[in-house]
Amino acid sequence: MAKQQYSALLKALAVDNSIPIEQAAVDLWLKDVNNPLRWLVRPLFQAFFVLLLHLVWLFKRLPLPQFSAHGPLQKLICWFCRHFVSREANLLILRHYATESNILNFIIDNTGKDAVTPLALYPKTIEDMKYASFVEHDQCLFSAFAELGHWQRLESPKQTLNWTHWQPVNMDDFRVEKRWTQFLDFESAHALFMCLFCLLLKKDEYRDAINGFNLDQSMAVRIGQMIGDPTLTEMAYNKHPLYLVGPWNLGQRFLMHGFFTEYMYARLEQLREPQTAPQCAEEKAE
Template sequence: MTTRYSAFIQAVANDDALPIDKQAAQLWLKDLHNPGRWILRPLLQFFFGVLLHLIWFVKRLPLPQFRAHSLLQRLICWFCKHWVTYEANILILRHFATESNILNFLNDNDVDPGEPIKLYPTKISDMLRDSFVEHDQELFRLVGGFESAQGPKKTEPLRWTNWQPIENIEFEVTRKRTQIIDFETAHVLFMCLFCLLLTRDEYRDAINGFQLDQSIAIRVGKLIDDPSVVEYAYNKYPHYLVGPWNLTHRFFMHGLFTEYLYARLALAHEAQTPKP
């Protein structure tokens, strides 16, 4: 059944001021129209938001820390396979690819490139290996090793050694009738488990990793000579550490940010690729 969009949503769908892959835009818009996002999520967000802050408080106490990364990722994969919508699952897999591409682009054009990121899961079960924890640690590894962003603008041709166009990646998600939970509601349901099954520092670092969006955009903008890409970043100011307040919204905006920045880089890559 074709989704009927309001005049505003139709305008957004046709507006290309912010670059975004057409498939990604269709997935986001359909996911946003999930009735559960508007009816169920607000109620769940209130309950699990209170629970999250209680777990956060306990984890900040001087108590022995524990982690259960494998258990956390197994639960996520099971939940995604059976309960999360097809659109949201594709968006999750795309997020690994978009952010890996962005970071690999920065790494390829660094003075002393490090080991590239290889997190490109194509199906939900791949996330047992390419986990969210690994995703965060790879982000911190590369950003922490980049050359100073305050130096002169790069003038030599851009390198795309480890760039993997998403249109060349075949994502495999099996549709199930039970898949009814949208992207944001799925995050609401799992944010407490993330806090519980990571150490306090791992969780604090993970929810503050979004703040690096601004730093990443600044570096990309300097390389492609387009400072406007900094405006894509909703999450900013990494020197100010935040807690779990408004976490789902920041997570959602981080996902949009990577889609915008990936699409802008895809345009730069296309412009630099010789035409046959």
């Protein structure tokens, strides 16, 4: 595929850092969104698969025995990502595991509840995702919130922030082999797989997964109080976690959840680096 030149808008977006987001994520996204096939096949995929998704959604709610196939689902996703999904999209997926795990670990570390299990989902390759599965990714989110229990509102920001389980995202740590068959952009690939997710998860597992995005607002509220920045809730597109919805508009909600974790990660990394730099300098001096 011939190299595409950025439009005037994409050139502007490439340097706009008004909203916190790491440049590595911006570069990956703009390259992925500039894929010509994204503007050709994605609308066709969404038109067909959104209708199919609703049919599968209805089928799973018939009074029939529930079934799931997490293992085959995960293996198929990894095989497809390895061979057909763009390298940029694969790197964005791996980044998402790390950014969300960091956000949740930050909340856990700074809530003061030692019994809550920190997340360890930091895959570095597509192969790792067979084990750090998308299903486990969702379940860890729900388990963390359940273990944290009721949130006690903070009247003032925390004076000292805990970064014990924070793992900075280093793009050099990710390994994604580039293949000539990797032509699909992030959104087109998601459109292809959303029906399979619905089919191969139990009805409540899938319903919970597509509504877990709304916990973005809850995470933003908690972190905003911890660091004294109430504007963080503006970064959450998915809101009102008590309002459960079906699969309508799933592609956009899914994508905006990814943006949210990138925004929150970058905002927290802006705080972490100045705080940990003196400590690193002391360790080197010793």
